[in-house]
Amino acid sequence: MRISMTYFAQIRRAAGGDTETLELPAGATVADALSAAAAAGHSADFRALTLAPDGAPHANLIVLVNDQPAARGRPAPLREGDRVSLFSPVAGG
């Protein structure tokens, strides 16, 4: 299935762009999508910003799926055509 990813804040810079499309197996979760994106050649910062050491989404990561907040912890599997938006913390002034 095809999933579109939109990145904000430092994640965008770590990904080298604001959007990309991922091809994932059926039943993949947000964590699977992040792992796939991290393995696709983004900088080490991308993994550090998006994933915890145990492979779960980072505790600070804000995840929207189709503009709706995804439950932290165990998000439901993604579906064909889902739009995932990822926000990392910002503190600039």
Next chain:
Amino acid sequence: MKPPPPPLTAEEQATYEWQMWIDGFGEEGQRRLKGASALVSRCGGLGGPVAYHLASAGIGRIVLAHAGNLKPSDLNRQILMTHDWLGKPRVECAARRLRELNPRLEVEAVPENVTPENAARLVGEVDIVFDCAPLFEERYAMNRECVRQGKPMIEAAMYGTEGAVTTILPGRSPCLACLYPETPAQWKRQFPVLGAISALAAAVAAAEGVKQIVGLGEPLAGVLLYYDALRMSFHRIPFARRADCPVCGTPAAGRKGQ
């Protein structure tokens, strides 16, 4: 018990007439602003325009906290600064500009950034806090003190072409540590910034603060307003209080962290 808000002078009536026409604002709202005090940390690209809007709206007292001297690289966004002030304390320039705009305003210029050591004192001096700091350590220190003292905190932040604002109401909303439970290790002191982008977050933050003081509308409590000026997209992102939040959660569920 806070004393009743002070009456307005004839000059203040004339100055603030147009905003008192806003439904629900009125003379009572203006008196509340006059009787209110705010901490703004710091007075750069975010805190500068926040303080400017508070001053123009007629708040009674502002405590500005910002260490250091003005550098050329501040001038693309720190709109309270002036070129002739390069090399001199930022906070003095900001205080001067605010007094020029509103000579009735009481300004306390504190040449320090907020730290865990001074946060209790600075937060204790005011009714409301505007968090415009560039480091999470400062933000978490203010968050902890605002929750402890029961003071509202308007949380404003930006990065590049993006910005975010939320309103933290202790006891009624999640706090900053609910939103970001771990100190962001990847955050860097130097970040991309355009003045108009930080000013946008500042205007939203100032509006949230005035609403809170006057008692208008609905606060951005439990909602992160996030915008991306590249596409001019605006997102309202709800977030929840964490039962195990070490700052505002149940004490028995507390854990090490923010």
